[in-house]
Structure formats: C-alpha cells, structure tokens
Amino acid sequence: MTDELLVVRAQLGERAALAELVARWRVPVWTYARRMLDAERADDVTQEIWLAVVRGLPRLRDPGRFAPWLFTIARRSVADRLRGQYASEHEALADGDATVSDPVEAIVDRAELVSALSGLPLLEREILVLFYLEDLSVEDCAQICQVPSGTVKSRLNRARRLLREHLETKGYLP
Secondary structure, eight states, X not given: OOHHHHHHHHHTTOHHHHHHHHHHHHHHHHHHHHHHSOHHHHHHHHHHHHHHHHHHGGGOSOGGGHHHXXXXXXXXXXXXXXXXXXHHHHHHHHTTOOOOOOHHHHHOOOOXXXXXXXXXXXXXXXXXXXXXXXXXXXXXXXXXXXXXXXXHHHXXXXXHHHHHHHHHHTTSOO
C-alpha cells in the first residue's frame, strides 16, 4: 500500500492506516532528528514531530507529497529546538555560567562520518542528511527547506566540499 493511500485512509479516520504510516516513517524521522541533534533531544523532538503530524494530517491537501510534508515538520521542530538551545546557551554565557557538555557524548566514539557531519554548518549538514541519508530529491529538499532548487544544489556542492576537506584532513582521502 502506498503512502498516498495510507494518508487518505488516515484522513478518513482509519487508525490502522495512521499506525502503518508511523511504522513506515518512525525510523527515518528519528534518524533525521538524531543526525541534527543529540539522542535525548532527538527522542523528544521526534515525539513532537509525530504529534504535529497527527494534528496536521487532516489538513494535508496533497497526500502524494506526504514525505516532503513530514520532513518539513521535522525540520521546523529541529530548528525550534536548536533555537531554544542557542538562546539558553547565550543566556548562560551572558550570566557568566559555563556550559556543561553531556559527559556520555564526550566519551562515546562515533563513526567518523557522523563526526564529520556534525562539524558541518547546520544548513549544509541538513541538506546532506535530507538528500543522501533520507534519499529525498533536490525538489523535495527545496520544498522542505523553503529555498529554490538552485540553492539546494549550491548547498550540496558546498557541503560535499567541506566534508571532503574534513576527511582529507583526517587522512581518510588522498
């Protein structure tokens, strides 16, 4: 059964169809959030995303565009969480408090690619995650990020270059 059919059935109130949509997209949505945030915040944001999906699904006009719509919600939720984090860090620095990093995160040795991704600027990281890891088209990425397709292409180009430079610095590429 296609996502489009599941969306229509869920919009008509069929709970099993909604459950199937969640089952299909739970891992990709969590993975996207995890690549943009730490694990604890990714769990919280993922719950917020699914709550927004359940609330907004009846208003989705084009069921065939479910994936871009879903990732648009995910992007906004991640951005809201990052804005809140940056605001609280700024307040803490203004008050003279030292920011405390997560000790577990400091100990965990992640894969080099994840490390390289986290070192990229947010816009470039987001485009790489959406395009390569979530396997969305340039057009879908443009819709999700609310930018022209040309901007997506230029961000992809810059992100690839930055990732290559990082991997070359670490000695993974010649």
